[in-house]
Amino acid sequence: MRYMATYDLMETLRNTNQWLGATALSMASYPIFSMTPNPAFQWISAWGEVTERTFQRMVTKPDWGIHTFTCEDGKDHLVSIDTVVEKPFGDLIHFAVPGRKPMKRRVLLVAPMSGHYATLLRSTVKSLLVDCEVFVTDWHNARDIPVSAGKFDVEDYTLYLTEFMRAMGPDTHVIAVCQPAPLALAATALLAEEEPEAQPRSLTLIGGPVDPDASPTEVTDFGRRVTMGQLEETMIQRVGFKYPGVGRMVYPGLLQLASFISMNSEKHAAAFTDQIARVARGEDGDHDKHNKFYDEYLAVMDMPAEFYLSTVERIFKGLEIAKNEFTVAGRKVDMGKITNVAVKTVEGGKDDISAPGQCVAALDLCTGLPESLKASHLEPEAGHYGIFAGKSWRNNIRPLVLEFIDANSGDRKTASKPANKNAAA
Incomplete structure (x- = not known):
């Protein structure tokens, strides 16, 4: 059972953020709020849309899209x-x-x-x-x-x-x-x-x-600095109860993604801030540059x-x-x-x-x-x-x-x- 709780904790945090995004999007999109236009609701809705999409696609395998x-x-x-x-x-x-x-x-x-x-x-x-x-x-x-x-x-x-x-x-x-x-x-x-x-x-x-x-x-x-014992202790976890591979030892995709993002954290933070602004202004789309890149980049798999x-x-x-x-x-x-x-x-x-x-x-x-x-x-x-x-x-x-x-x-x-x-x- 060792490490399984950590795996499930990461999935819980991802799921919670996806839910928060969906909740913010739904709440700020109520028709009644249109009676008293307020930019704050547009920003809340935009934040919710970007947040829900971001955390949802982390566990979704992208389609090849070649039809x-x-x-x-x-x-x-x-x-x-x-x-x-x-x-x-x-x-x-x-x-x-x-x-x-x-x-x-x-x-x-x-x-x-x-x-x-x-x-x-x-x-x-x-x-x-x-x-x-x-x-x-x-x-x-x-x-x-x-x-x-x-x-x-x-x-x-x-x-x-x-x-x-x-x-x-x-x-x-x-x-x-x-x-x-x-x-x-x-x-x-x-x-x-x-x-x-x-x-x-x-x-x-x-x-x-x-x-x-x-x-x-x-x-x-990095491969030279870190010992195999350190890698096994810090990177390897057991798949949680939600998936068919429960109990399998893996290097979790969410942990890999955290490493990817940390290498250019400021760049990614700016990209998401800019995307929220574009969504609030109605300038986004499923196939815009941001979504095309992050739909693939954020979709990670356990190794x-x-x-x-x-x-x-x-x-x-x-x-x-x-x-x-x-x-x-x-x-x-x-x-x-x-x-x-x-x-x-x-x-x-x-x-x-x-x-x-x-x-x-x-x-x-x-x-x-x-x-x-x-x-x-x-x-x-x-x-x-x-x-x-x-x-x-x-x-x-x-x-x-x-x-x-x-x-x-x-x-x-x-x-x-x-x-x-x-x-x-």
């Missing part, structure tokens, strides 16, 4: 999200476009399990859907997974990726964004040794901590405790991937076994989470891979989010990734085109 797609034939086609592989901790989903000819490029987009849902990659999916068959790893909220489903750590994550790659077949091009970059590399190496015919054609790693010590950031410094702790201990502290000492089920995973999967790294010059140098380290680990199948790109003005979404991704990085995919889509024995060395990090 139609205009194909080359000029017609709008419906987009259906089909589950290809269903697993306890995450599914492999496919954004199918019925009526469209199957695209030659088959892309597996590996989403991070780092506090937010896979929908964080919505704009990335939309941009790739134009030219590719897009598959995504859709990780589940740990609070909704019964304890009977067992554990889930970095080794299980790696095994999930190998299963997803097998299900998609050898003509797959993997794009791993942020946190899963080192584990996607490990999964590819595992297949290279155990089942070479199931390897993907190419592997693109975007802003991931393959070698966290290559270029330290606040994230890596399995063993996954969070093993990531910190083995990837950041132990540097098992960086040292090529990572093991899965007692077997060493040798990155040097990758010999015919083209590998490309993408980094942002202003990335303060996975700084330049951390991701490109993957190329040095692939000792069995010829230089013609290695590539790297540094986007000088892009931050962490910008390297997989926004202007930098749309205008510069996406075209290079598609070019890299096309250059390595042929027969493995003959795929010897030089990889596009754009701007080496």
Whole structure:
């Protein structure tokens, strides 16, 4: 029962704030108050609306919002999200476009399990859907997974990726964004040794901590300062009675969100104050800039405790991937076994989470891979989010990734085109 009371206390505080917001909105919106117009009621109503929405979306999984797609034939086609592989901790989903000819490029987009849902990659999916068959790893909220489903750590994550790659077949091009970059590399190496015919054609790693010590950031410094005992004592709690995963040890989403917000607390406070003013003036909307951002940013998911702790201990502290000492089920995973999967790294010059140098380290680990199948790109003005979404991704990085995919889509024995060395990090 330890920590369960704390988990339920956080949920109680969230629920109470949502209720207070709804109450303020309802009270200040009574028609009778319109008889004596008073700006105070507008502000109370606006505060209530923003507060209720803020705390309600913390426990709501965002919708992908990708319903139609205009194909080359000029017609709008419906987009259906089909589950290809269903697993306890995450599914492999496919954004199918019925009526469209199957695209030659088959892309597996590996989403991070780092506090937010896979929908964080919505704009990335939309941009790739134009030219590719897009598959995504859709990780589940740990609070909704019964304890009977067992554990889930970095080794299980790696095994999930190998299963997803097998299900998609050898003509797959993997794009791993942020946190899963080192584990996607490990999964590819595992297949290279155990089942070479199931390897993907190419592997693109975007802003991931393959070698966290290559270029330290606040994230890596935190991992060094705090002991594993401190992390387990302060960050890990048991899911409360409200959810199917009651009793499961997790790193709660609400606690993660508190950490996210504390890094830029003044900026967030100003954003919400400004939004209340906009609502009071009637200038807000469901799809305005504030709501579009915070609908996603505030939607957090609990992370399995063993996954969070093993990531910190083995990837950041132990540097098992960086040292090529990572093991899965007692077997060493040798990155040097990758010999015919083209590998490309993408980094942002202003990335303060996975700084330049951390991701490109993957190329040095692939000792069995010829230089013609290695590539790297540094986007000088892009931050962490910008390297997989926004202007930098749309205008510069996406075209290079598609070019890299096309250059390595042929027969493995003959795929010897030089990889596009754009701007080496």
